Amino acid sequence: MIRFACRDTQKNLTAYINGELERPLEEWISRHLQECPRCQASVQTEKRLNRQLESALAPEPAPEGLRERIMASIAQEARAGRRDMSWGEVMICALSLSLLLCFAVIWLDGPAVYSTLAEWGGFVSRLGSRLSEWEIGGGVVASLSVQWDNTVGTVQSVWNQPDAGMVFFILLFCFIAAGYQWLRLSKWTT
């Protein structure tokens, strides 16, 4: 019985001396200490260790010049000047940018956008035929222009799907958010 009491007291001794125990346990240990010289000795040892720790760990003043060094590096940080945007800010920026672009596209009207794309394709194929006249790599360019037409065709058919606008918006959003993170990691934080 007494051994159990001692074990529980020893286990909680640090917290007891630090005043971090719940009331009932604290009172129980106080009572045990009054009748147990061994545990009392442990309290003395612990308190002695605390005194030793206190004097060994007594804080020293920070070294001369450290403050100036820190403030100089802070000033440099501030000059470099780019405060990282928080995730929330990144999200808001990406959201507004992609909304803006979506509205721009809607305003431009889908068909107008891909007819522009098709015109670029036409330019490539014209360039291809001109080049093939001159016999410089015309074949490659011609096949490129065919691929271009195919791509534009795909875009066109996707665009005609319902919810294509939503998909476009989400893709744009992810692209901008990821792009920002990539830029931040690759360039700004070195």
Next chain:
Amino acid sequence: MKNIIAQVLAGNTEAFAYIVNRYEARIYNLALRMLRHRADAQDATQEVFIKVFRQLAHYREEAQFSTWIYRIATNTCLDRIRKQKREQRQVGDGFVFPGSGGETPDCIVENRQLEEMLLEEIRALPDKYRVILLLYHQQGLSYKEIADVLNISVQAVGTRLHRAKALLKKRCKWLWSEEEAEPHDSVCMPGYAKKPDRLY
């Protein structure tokens, strides 16, 4: 503090000096006892404040500012220790404490020397015990505050602090003998021999 943070975020770098003044010595002393060398502690302190400056915009007011800054400080020290250990492993054999060759000290031991020995023992504690010992006995944080800094339960703080001190008591028997009422600050200790060398 709220006011100061707002000023720093608005671009007033000088306001940051207030934060540095207030925490510089505390962080330096924590780093000094977490790491081995003074130069390291200075570098770590500087690193902590740069991180604080960079992340100030992320500071949320649910956490106390001191808790937040202590969290950055402990993480910075622990990262440095991990890096040093990695480098030491790459070099090969570990570093042996100077002067721990099992010699018996003179009969009259200076207080300061005893403190140095105790400090060596503290340095030899496992990192997760040492950090709690320092936060409690050097920085004066409560169990609850330490739990918040390290993101562990109050219970775990109690257990680790208890283990840390049990280890110290076991290893520092040479500081005093159990029977004596007073520590052996300047008394000869017969049969004293320092513990075997340890790799750090």
